[in-house]
Amino acid sequence: MIYTVTLNPSIDYVVNMNQLTEGAVNRVNTEHFYAGGKGINVSQILNQHEIDNIALGFISGFTGDFIQSSLHEKGIKTDFIQLKEGYSRINMKVKTLSDETEINGSGPKISNEEIEKLYQKLDGLTSEDTLVLAGSIPASLPDDFYEQIMKYVAPKQVKVIVDATKNLLLNVLKYQPFLIKPNHHEIAEMFNVTISSTEDLLHYGNQLKEMGAQNVLISMGGDGAILISETGEIYRSNVPKGTVKNSVGAGDSMVAGFIAGYQKDASYEEALRLGAASGSATAFSSDVATRGYIDELVSQINVTKL
Structure with missing residues (x-):
């Protein structure tokens, strides 16, 4: 369960x-x-x-x-x-x-x-x-x-x-969480650095692994996502076409999609694909995504092994 x-x-x-307008009656x-x-x-x-x-x-x-x-x-x-x-x-x-x-x-x-x-x-x-x-x-x-x-x-x-920020995330790594999901901004904050390339993300993502995380899923907004798996394999996904309506819940949806994909196939590649589709579907919706919309976007997700 x-x-x-x-x-x-x-x-x-x-x-x-x-x-x-501040200080006035506003109607929605x-x-x-x-x-x-x-x-x-x-x-x-x-x-x-x-x-x-x-x-x-x-x-x-x-x-x-x-x-x-x-x-x-x-x-x-x-x-x-x-x-x-x-x-x-x-x-x-x-x-x-x-x-x-x-x-x-x-x-x-x-x-x-x-x-x-x-x-x-x-x-x-x-x-x-x-x-x-x-x-x-x-x-x-x-x-x-x-x-x-x-x-x-x-x-x-x-x-x-664990999907948390800063010290909340760093301090649990010693207990070897199965998956963590920082975004690129959070990684920069955690290590107090400027992230300017994919190589930077991989460097600090691998540091998080060395600190205890088994799998590191890094969301990068419009640039897709990167997964550094427990086996050392690295996968990257793109972002499907769509208009962002709601950023709230997109990261959570990516986590849920990843879990769902891994539960079904025990494949990290497929877990990333379903995670990326789920996160994007929520970002392109006014509320959390529906299954139908997620399925529609899955075909647009390309996962490549780096």
């Missing part, structure tokens, strides 16, 4: 308007509500690929009820921990003709008792399971929470996939 963890889920309230043209969070996005794309999975994490209040019910409506299994206090956050995304502004909530406080409930759920994992840790860690949890989780499940030999 695949388990995704979203520590701080949200309702993404997305509005479109011609112009945002369109508005949409989505269940948000990186792990939740992974679950939604896995569901599109008909890959069984369970979404874990913390929810609370009426906003948490919306998150859970909207996932159930899509046929996604959840095993969230219901917090006693607070409300799951609302993230507002304002899109105008010329700009995009985000206002993100902070989310509820999570108690030690509720943290323990998450560990109890992790007790049932085995070496046959995959655990996806994605996104930021809320302020009420310790900064090394991902490290703590990986240390906890390490004796079970669970495959762990």
Whole structure:
């Protein structure tokens, strides 16, 4: 079974308007509500690929009820921990003709008792399971929470996939995650360098492998993606034709597509192909991608071995 963890889920309230004027009443043209969070996005794309999975994490209040019910409506299994206090956050995304502004909530406080409930759920994992840790860690949890989780499940030999930034990612490498997915900007930040070529990316991607990551998947926006596999093989994918409508969730969709491709064929080449198609399909959509659109783009993905 695949388990995704979203520590701080949200309702993404997305509005479109011609112009945002500060200090005035603004009226929207369109508005949409989505269940948000990186792990939740992974679950939604896995569901599109008909890959069984369970979404874990913390929810609370009426906003948490919306998150859970909207996932159930899509046929996604959840095993969230219901917090006693607070409300799951609302993230507002304002899109105008010329700009995009985000206002993100902070989310509820999570108690030690509720943290323990998450560990109890992790007790049932085995070496046959995959655990996806994605996104930021809320302020009420310790900064090394991902490290703590990986240390906890390490004796079970669970495959762990981590999609996080900076130190959150660097500090878990000693536990040898099965897959990490930094983008090219994040690699530059992690190593405090300027990335100016594919050779630079490969150099620092290999450093991440030497630090413990088994597989390194690097997304490069409009330049495609690179996979440095655990066997040392290097693959690169292109990007299909399309217009970017929504960058939110594209990276999560790439992770989910990679998992789906690897589950089906145990082929890193095919995993990258399906990952690239899934990420692009979400980037070209107003919400996370549908299976039909992903399948449409797969034929445009060329994977070459470097």
